Amino acid sequence: MIKTTISRTALVFTCLITLTAVASADTKVKSRQTSGGQTYENTSYIKGKRQRSETNNGQMIVVQQCDLRRNIQIMPQAQAYVIQPYDGANTSSASAGSAPAQPAAKTKGGVVTSTVTTKDTGERKQMFGYTARHIITTMEMESTPEACSQVKSKMQIDGWYIDAEFALECDSGVAYRPYTPPQSGGCQDRYVTKQVGTAKRGYPVWEKTTMFDPSGVESFSTINEVVEFSHATLDASLFDVPAGYREVKDFASAFSAAQTQTNTETTDTTTNPEPKPEPKPETKPKSDPVRKINRALRWP
16 A cells, blocks of 8 residues: 555656756745645755755655756655656666676567647636746556556646746656556567647646546546745755665665565564663652651541
């Protein structure tokens, strides 16, 4: 259940980050996220071509590095991070210097098509002193019957966007593609991306994200809205990998590793418990003068 929640949060937030603009000035943005009847305060820090977004009260952090053409998803609880390059290149440091693996025999699978549709409704209104545009983005993913990964999903983002002076486009070039585990047996699908519409989004000040199940019924929704803009000098270290964190392939691996470490520490503590301190010798309580008087007078 916890892994599913983490994966769902990571999926939604990755898609939002992919479609969100980055800002060029040192800016702090406070926002509010409402999901499942609960409300969380989120904060984004913007410096140059980088943005750090903290969601669910800091439980999930995403750093956009437009200058390096990649996103970094950070999980503080597991002290781990995942790198998502915009061009799909493998940036894992663990593979550097290692011998190339022998290619496995590949089996032709099917086609997985991602369709991203953006529509400007033409509606406008004033928000935070800017003229906001109403744009609806729909992302659908569907596979052919012979595909290795059987996928049928839909997500819609209904939002209001502004052209702020600090906003610029981060050319991620990433299609909507939820994480799918590696295929066994060398089966390989072909991915096709279709872009419909050229509506300009800009910086989001209000967004409602809705996910649908394969039958088209709404299964999950969340609302993100900006509540405050402010300016401050931000440290560059906020927009990079934290010191001491390890790289993992996905958050499920990070969670499993963290859980294993916790279980190991618990076992070690149980096996080798700390010695209990020597009990202090008992001392007689000090005499109570009132009780002495009562005893002398034979009062109960």
